[in-house]
Amino acid sequence: MRERSELPVTIADAAAELRAGSLTSVELTGALLERVEAAAGLGAFVVVLPDSAMAAAEVADAERASGIDRGPLHGVPLAVKDIIATKDAPTTANSRVLAPEWGKGVDAPVVARLRDAGAVVVGKATTSEFACGLPDPDKGFPIPRNPWNPDHSAGGSSSGTGVAVAAGLVLGGLGTDTGGSVRFPAAMNGHTGLKVTFGRVPKNGVVPLGYSLDSIGPMARSALDCALLLQAMAGYDAGDPCAAAVDVPDYASALTGTLDGVRVGVPMPYFFDADGLHDEVRTAVLDAVEVLREAGASVATTVVPHAKEAKDANAITMAAEAFAYHRHDLATRWADYGRHTRMTLGRGALFSAFDYTQAQRFRSFFCRELAEVFTSFDVLVTPTWPFPAPRIDDMASEDHVLAPGFVGQWNLSGLPAVAVPCGSSVGGLPLSMQVIGRPFAEADVLRVADAYQGLTGWHLRQPQVTATPAA
């Protein structure tokens, strides 16, 4: 079996080796499964699927040997967040509440698309319960831990995919994002994570959180890898009433490495001066903006009006929609939910029909305001998260209600936004910037992220993961 340092760290590199014949999917998958087992204490997976993964790897190798090339994901090991249905394992949503038969043993369309592209599903990755709340050690599911410091949070809710990508247990995977759940773990664990435009990727086969907010996004080390994943994931599906019938461009070809002609807006009020924004984050992101300028972008400060209200409107929308889904179970099985999850979901009972409707009126207003901002800019750049990963013990479910938030605005408005590693705190924890684009302009935000990553190496840093058996 290959040593750690010899394995490719990106999907693009793995694809090149697999195509060249210098690496087989069986070798790659087997080596990563060994890592998964050794790093079980990081809590990245609810269930690992070694048999089906190795079988899929063997199929991929056999196909290649017979001249079939399914593209850059062919034979590449991935993780799937455990609120997304797969045929080879039950979906738990990390909860004692979800019915074991949920998902009906079939792949969600997005998983089927990845398998059609030849991807190898290594396992179901840990999520915050029902994609909200915080881990509850009393419920029997793994506690995801930050591979840079296991005493610190891995973010959420797509925690396990984030940990697995950062720790090199897989080369990429799926997360979902309703209020930052792809970008939060990407920021905490130090890799790239793309929240796609609402409707870009079909979300049927996913346990809902916020019906009008949910999206499935790629999580991987680099922007290029996210582009390769999105290429297979994106596109209309009639089974999702929110799926958009919008053409899917060639994402990788948009990554030119330069930003000539790209107009970058930096919204200073709120996003760079909010109470609670950590100085290290502010400095790292502003330094990253200078790198974008070096890459050819024109940069100017701007204002995103009502940013704080947009964060609140997203939270209200999510609370109301999630409560509609969970109310019966909350009323009958309150104690079966994790202690943080039920407090988060229970907030939905405190909002009125007026509150929800008003949030949707504000949503129209905010989208209009953003459209005006984007007449002057191609992308906006903000911090992803206001501070480095907190200690797990210090987190409380009410904290994020009061903290500044830079991610929910783009769920409310449906815009694409990518989290990009851009530094390290004095404590050795990753820092992250966020690049936001127009509707369905994933290619734009990935282009900016890729150009940045061509000039920096933050996305390629890997934590030293020592053997951590399951607790």
Add this chain to the structure above:
Amino acid sequence: MVDDPSTVKALLTIAGLTVSDDELARFVRLHPVLRAQADGLAFADVADEEPAVRFDPQIGVAG
């Protein structure tokens, strides 16, 4: 009073939720924050906006 414990308790009861005393206290502490967030969206510029909701009247119609 929006932060009156009886208001929060009533809302939770109407929703069918049975919570512990500690959880009730946490909801009561949080309620004014949530109310301020919701009330902060009701300003004049939004008055003429349609809510961002749509539906397909042909849901479930064969063909």
